Amino acid sequence: MANQFEMQITKILDEQGRDQQKLLSILLDIQKASGKNYISEEAAEIVSREMGIPLVKLYDILTFYAMLETKPRGRFLIEVCNNAPCYVSKSDRIAQFLRQELGINFGQTTADGLFTLQYMPCVGACDIGPVIKIGDRVYGNLTEEKIRKILSDLTNNLEG
Numbered sequence: 108m109a110n111q112f113e114m115q116i117t118k119i120l121d122e123q124g125r126d127q128q129k130l131l132s133i134l135l136d137i138q139k140a141s142g143k144n145y146i147s148e149e150a151a152e153i154v155s156r157e158m159g160i161p162l163v164k165l166y167d168i169l170t171f172y173a174m175l176e177t178k179p180r181g182r183f184l185i186e187v188c189n190n191a192p193c194y195v196s197k198s199d200r201i202a203q204f205l206r207q208e209l210g211i212n213f214g215q216t217t218a219d220g221l222f223t224l225q226y227m228p229c230v231g232a233c234d235i236g237p238v239i240k241i242g243d244r245v246y247g248n249l250t251e252e253k254i255r256k257i258l259s260d261l262t263n264n265l266e267g
């Protein structure tokens with residue numbers, strides 16, 4: 108019998124019509140639904156079977172796109188833009204502050220499994236740099252105070 112995650116994947120596939128043109132969007136939705144921001148082997152096998160895509164080809168895609176990950180990450184993926192315009196707006200200080208607040212380095216996940224830190228390329232919001240992205244949401248004009256508030260809001264929403 109299908110487990111809950113398998114049912115979620117089937118729902119995503121149904122909604123997007125198992126259309127190979129939508130594969131990236133399907134994989135991103137599955138990644139989000141995983142709760143750990145990654146595509147597990149189980150998920151990859153289901154997609155491969157249901158969409159008729161050989162597993163090897165699917166893994167080529169999973170490893171090609173930087174936004175897809177095959178290892179578990181934090182529930183919240185905090186991505187810091189490190190392109191030049193954001194750097195000029197002191198994104199390095201924001202990166203340093205996040206490292207301190209979370210007690211992790213880039214590429215790492217906090218021990219409670221909540222936050223992963225990563226760099227990302229420009230998302231076109233350079234005019235409000237320095238910029239971070241968490242899930243689908245972009246946050247700009249960041250200060251240390253704003254970051255503290257964002258982190259505590261995310262944590263509090265979990266508890267609420």
Ligand code: FES
Nearest residue numbers: 188193229232233
């Ligand atoms: S350089 Fe950071 S959003 Fe464009």
